[in-house]
Amino acid sequence: xxxxxxxxxxxxxxxxxxxxxxxxxxxxxxxxxxxxxxxxxxxxxxxxxxxxxxxxxxxxxxxxxxxxxxxxxxxxxxxxxxxxxxxxxxxxxxxxxxxxxxxxxxxxxxxxxxxxxxxxxxxxxxxxxxxxxxxxxxxxxxxxxxxxxxxxxxxxxxxxxxxxxxxxxxxxxxxxxxxxxxxxxxxxxxxxxxxxxxxxxxxxxxxxxxxxxxxxxxxxxxxxxxxxxxxxxxxxxxxxxxxxxxxxxxxxxxxxxxxxxxxxxxxxxxxxxxxxxxxxxxxxxxxxxxxxxxxxxxxxxxxxxxxxxxxxxxxxxxxxxxxxx
Amino acid sequence: xxxxxxxxxxxxxxxxxxxxxxxxxxxxxxxxxxxxxxxxxxxxxxxxxxxxxxxxxxxxxxxxxxxxxxxxxxxxxxxxxxxxxxxxxxxxxxxxxxxxxxxxxxxxxxxxxxxxxxxxxxxxxxxxxxxxxxxxxxxxxxxxxxxxxxxxxxxxxxxxxxxxxxxxxxxxxxxxxxxxxxxxxxxxxxxxxxxxxxxxxxxxxxxxxxxxxxxxxxxxxxxxxxxxxxxxxxxxxxxxxxxxxxxxxxxxxxxxxxxxxxxxxxxxxxxxxxxxxxxxxxxxxxxxxxxxxxxxxxxxxxxxxxxxxxxxxxxxxxxxxxxxxxxxxxxxxxxxxxxxxxxxxxxxxxxxxxxx
Numbered sequence: 105x106x107x108x109x110x111x112x113x114x115x116x117x118x119x120x121x122x123x124x125x126x127x128x129x130x131x132x133x134x135x136x137x138x139x140x141x142x143x144x145x146x147x148x149x150x151x152x153x154x155x156x157x158x159x160x161x162x163x164x165x166x167x168x169x170x171x172x173x174x175x176x177x178x179x180x181x182x183x184x185x186x187x188x189x190x191x192x193x194x195x196x197x198x199x200x201x202x203x204x205x206x207x208x209x210x211x212x213x214x215x216x217x218x219x220x221x222x223x224x225x226x227x228x229x230x231x232x233x234x235x236x237x238x239x240x241x242x243x244x245x246x247x248x249x250x251x252x253x254x255x256x257x258x259x260x261x262x263x264x265x266x267x268x269x270x271x272x273x274x275x276x277x278x279x280x281x282x283x284x285x286x287x288x289x290x291x292x293x294x295x296x297x298x299x300x301x302x303x304x305x306x307x308x309x310x311x312x313x314x315x316x317x318x319x320x321x322x323x324x325x326x327x328x329x330x331x332x333x334x335x336x337x338x339x340x341x342x343x344x345x346x347x348x349x350x351x352x353x354x355x356x357x358x359x360x361x362x363x364x365x366x367x368x369x370x371x372x373x374x375x376x377x378x379x380x381x382x383x384x385x386x387x388x389x390x391x392x393x394x395x396x397x398x399x400x401x402x403x404x405x406x407x408x409x410x411x412x413x414x415x416x417x418x419x420x421x422x423x424x425x426x427x428x429x
Numbered sequence: 430x431x432x433x434x435x436x437x438x439x440x441x442x443x444x445x446x447x448x449x450x451x452x453x454x455x456x457x458x459x460x461x462x463x464x465x466x467x468x469x470x471x472x473x474x475x476x477x478x479x480x481x482x483x484x485x486x487x488x489x490x491x492x493x494x495x496x497x498x499x500x501x502x503x504x505x506x507x508x509x510x511x512x513x514x515x516x517x518x519x520x521x522x523x524x525x526x527x528x529x530x531x532x533x534x535x536x537x538x539x540x541x542x543x544x545x546x547x548x549x550x551x552x553x554x555x556x557x558x559x560x561x562x563x564x565x566x567x568x569x570x571x572x573x574x575x576x577x578x579x580x581x582x583x584x585x586x587x588x589x590x591x592x593x594x595x596x597x598x599x600x601x602x603x604x605x606x607x608x609x610x611x612x613x614x615x616x617x618x619x620x621x622x623x624x625x626x627x628x629x630x631x632x633x634x635x636x637x638x639x640x641x642x643x644x645x646x647x648x649x650x651x652x653x654x655x656x657x658x659x660x661x662x663x664x665x666x667x668x669x670x671x672x673x674x675x676x677x678x679x680x681x682x683x684x685x686x687x688x689x690x691x692x693x694x695x696x697x698x699x700x701x702x703x704x705x706x707x708x709x710x711x712x713x714x715x716x717x718x719x720x721x722x723x724x725x726x727x728x729x730x731x732x733x734x735x736x737x738x739x740x741x742x743x744x745x746x747x748x749x750x751x752x753x754x755x756x757x758x759x760x761x762x763x764x765x766x767x768x769x770x771x772x773x774x775x776x777x778x779x780x781x782x783x784x785x
Contacts, residue, residue, distance in 0.1 A: 129575065155575070161605065166564045166598030173568015173582075176553060177503070179575060196561050197595070209546035209554065210537035211764035245765050245782065268775055269767035297779015345779025376783065383785065 105288050111144045111281040113255030117262035118148055118182065120291065122156050125180060128266060131158045131171055132184030132221075141186045142222065142281050164194040168219060172201045172271075175217040180266055188223035188275055189235040202271040203246035218265045220274035223251070224315060225366065225403045226414050227278055234403035236366045238313070239373050241273050242344040249343040250296060251275040253317035255285045257341055260294030268296065277315045297345030301354070305334030308424050309354040311377060312364040313340040316415050319396075320364045323420035331421075333428055343373055351377060352385050359390040360427045364415050369397040391427040396420050434720060440659035442497055448726045452735070454496055454654060455721055458488040458714045459739045461512045464521050467743035468511070468528055472689055476751065477528050481542050483685040484512035489713030490615055490679050491516040493657030494583055497665060498551075501580025503569045505553040505562050507587060508543035509615075509683075517552035519545065521746035531753035538756045539764060559620075560586060560593025563612065567599045570610035574672060581609040581668035583661075589620025589628060591635050600642040600676070609668030611661070612639075614678040615651065621687040622698040636678035644674050651679030652713045655720075682707040 108116075121128045134141045136149035136159040149157040160167040164185065171181035185191055191198060198219065205213050225234035242249040248270055252258040258276065265272035302317060303324050310320040317339045324335040336354045340347065355361055361381060365374035374395045381393055399413045437443060446454075465483050472481045484491070491512035495504060506513045514524055519535060527534030528542055535545050545555040553569060556562035566584025573580040590596060591614060603610050614635050618625050629635060639646040645667065649660040657679060664675035684704055686694035695701050721727045727735075762769075768776035 161598075161601060163595075163598035163602060165595040166567060166602050169561070169564020169595060169599070170568040170571050170602065173505075173553075173565035173570075174572040174575065175568070176548070176565070177569055177572035177576075179572050196558055197564060200558050200561060201556075201565060205554075206767060207764050208536055208540040208544040209548070209764075210535065210539050211767075211770060212536070212546050212548050213553070214767050216767075248766075264775070295778045296775060297781075342779060345781045346783075348780045380783075 105286045107284050108255060108287050109281060110255040110258055110283050111142060113259040113287045114144050114262055114276070115146060115148065116287070116289070117259045117266070118145065119151070121263055121266045122148070122152050127178060127180045128182060129156055129158060129179060130182050130184070131160060131167055133160055133162055133186050135159060135184050140184070142278060144281065145184070164190050165197050168194040169197040169201060171217050172197060172205070172215055175215045176205065176213050180216050182218045182220060182266060185219060185221035187233050188221050188237055189233045191237060198241070198247070198273070199244055203244045206270070207246055214269050215271045216269045217271045218274055219271070221276060222278040223275035224277040224279060225398060226410060228405055228407045228410055230405050231402035236398065238275055238343050239367050239371060242373065246271070248272045248296060248345065249275065250341065251314040251343060252341055253314055253339050254280070254283065255287050257294060257300065259287055260292050261296065261341060264293045264296055272296070275314065280315055294341070296342040297347055298341065299347035299350035300339045300341055301336060301350070302339045303335065303337035305336050305358070307333045307335060307358055308360040308362060308428055309336045309338060309358045310362055310364055310420065311338045311340065311351060311354070313343060313373065314366060316364040316366050319415050319417050320420060323417040323424065326417060326421055327424055331425065333424060335424065348380055351380065355381055355385045356388050359388055361389070361393045362420060362423045362427060363393065363395045364420055365395060365397050366415060367397055369395060369400050372397055394423040394427055396423055434653050434655055437653060437655035437659045440655065440662070442658050442662040443655045451721055451726050454492055455717055455727070456735055456739070457492045457516055458717065459736055460521070460742065461488045461492065461515045462714060463736070463739040463743040464515060464524065464746070465511055467747050468525065469689065471529070471747055477542070478530065479541050480508070480688040480690065481528070482509040482688045483683065484509050486684040486707065486712070487615055487617060487651065487681045488512055489654045489657055489717065490613070490651045490681055493654045494613060494661045497658050497661050498583065499580065501573055501578040502665070503551045503553060503573065503580065503582045505566045505569060505582065506555065506585035507559065507562055507590060508555070508557045509587070510543065510545050510555040513585065514545040514547065514552060514555070517547060518550045519547045519552065521742055522749045525746035526750040526753050529750035529753070530755065531750055532756045532760065533749070533753040537760065537764070560590040560596050562586070563590070563593070563596045563599045566610050566612070567603055567608060570603070570608040571606070574608055579669050581611055581665055583611050583613060585613045585615060587620065588614060588616040588618065588625055588635060591638065592629060600639060600644060603674035604642045604644050607672045608674055609672050610674045611664040611668060612674070612676045614676065615681050616678055617681050617683045619687070619698065621691070622693055624698065634678050636676045639676035644676055646676040646678070648678045648680070651681035652711045652716060654713060654717045682711060684708060
């Protein structure tokens with residue numbers, strides 16, 4: 105087991121899948137000769153060549169649509185968006201073409217595509233580059249949305265996503281790319297739709313995905329050491345499909361819930377989770393479900409202030425103290 | 430007109446046609462027209478919902494282009510897709526049933542008029558968003574080349590779609606990657622109610638815009654079936670043998686509105702006389718029939734019999750559609766996710782649908 109960065113865990117997933125399946129091709133801006141804007145595809149072009157790792161012009165609509173067309177004919181394109189924020193110029197291709205083609209063809213056509221890249225705030229790049237669009241796309245039946253919190257999960261989920269026969273939108277995080285964890289070098293797969301209990305505790309459930317899991321973990325440590333409160337930290341890992349059973353299990357155990365979510369609050373992922381808990385576990389609750397989301401305004405640039413706009417462990421601790429009062 | 434037809438009749442791709450093949454081409458055009466006239470009748474009788482974009486007047490383009498394709502060539506088009514579907518070999522029954530919203534439709538009643546598909550016949554739809562299919566056509570060509578096959582993707586679009594941005598992104602990538610995609614602009618002169626002159630800056634024609642991307646192009650007369658075949662063969666040769674993209678613009682005309690629900694198409698944004706002139710002087714079906722009668726390939730009687738067959742086939746398809754069952758309400762949830770439909774381990778893991 106190697107102690108490696110999140111980006112290199114993804115890199116291993118690509119290399120293994122390129123070698124396993126001749127139909128896997130990486131496509132995107134700067135993914136080949138530049139080694140990836142965030143070095144996620146580092147070395148792959150050199151190793152696998154022009155056919156398997158392909159640089160594109162800055163034309164997200166065309167290269168994502170191209171990937172959808174190629175997937176219809178049996179390729180398994182893995183398309184990088186340098187930022188998920190750029191999906192806005194390719195929205196039609198993702199939503200209408202990748203997302204609806206199977207349905208509208210009555211199941212005659214599949215679209216085994218992965219669209220991936222970072223989707224996060226917190227890097228002081230302004231509102232246009234800081235979107236967290238999990239909820240934009242998870243709202244579309246036909247699409248799947250995944251958001252891993254660490255390198256181990258990222259590798260196992262990416263390999264599964266590439267083998268999945270439906271379109272999977274894989275949302276990474278530039279602030280996590282450099283974080284290290286233990287990642288096996290060989291083959292392992294993590295199913296979509298399976299959450300992971302990252303920490304066990306009986307007093308409150310913190311439910312999160314992506315980097316918000318780290319925020320929740322930090323808050324859980326403080327709650328334990330400063331307040332004697334033990335928190336479950338449930339990492340959803342995949343938004344759609346969603347591990348509803350794991351959510352309800354944790355709620356039935358702790359009876360108190362704080363959702364930590366880098367989405368904006370209005371119709372954010374946590375709004376859906378909250379609704380599911382209310383519909384399915386109302387009688388289990390000893391307090392209203394609370395949420396810690398990104399503050400509801402466009403992403404501010406000012407670096408020290410942007411930190412406060414995202415979910416913080418301070419805010420999580422505050423909400424937990426409210427529900428445990 | 431006679432002169433150009435004669436010239437293109439001598440093109441190798443046409444000179445080699447047997448009498449039977451020529452009759453087959455005429456039959457395909459006739460079947461498209463009778464299918465759509467029948468569909469129109471039942472649309473007006475309230476048997477269908479939504480839109481119905483009729484192709485009548487343009488049949489020579491789908492028929493001619495598709496007729497020269499080979500095993501590894503693929504077709505994708507926009508929402509005016511009935512003609513391409515039938516030209517690709519789809520049956521009237523599954524097409525009509527789709528219009529009626531029935532479970533026996535080609536998309537099980539989930540797609541409708543704009544969304545016909547038959548991947549087993551290399552027909553990839555049927556796409557509703559104007560220009561949205563142009564990157565998909567690029568992708569079909571990409572996959573053909575990736576797999577090392579000698580083939581092409583024929584991607585149709587209208588004169589209105591040329592003003593969508595993703596078309597130009599696609600042209601750039603087609604040239605940059607040397608992809609065997611052929612963009613076929615069917616210029617019927619109106620993007621819904623806006624004439625060509627009011628929507629597009631023009632020098633010579635729309636296809637000329639390909640020059641900006643160093644792509645060879647041709648403008649051709651879409652009403653002449655032989656010319657359509659000859660020009661498509663030119664582009665296919667480039668795709669098959671040089672892996673080069675091409676752009677073709679066919680001049681054509683639709684007799685009906687943008688969709689059936691287009692109240693201003695007659696006497697609004699265009700004059701009734703204009704429609705009548707096209708029907709009289711430029712009808713592709715009438716012109717090709719005249720050609721085949723003149724060269725004694727068929728007789729008037731044979732044509733009448735073929736026409737009766739096409740009408741009967743269309744009427745039978747309407748009967749089939751009418752008598753077919755509707756989808757079940759539970760069918761709303763099938764064909765969304767492959768993994769769920771097949772109940773694979775992935776399809777059984779996690780919640781995929783979020784109904785209350």
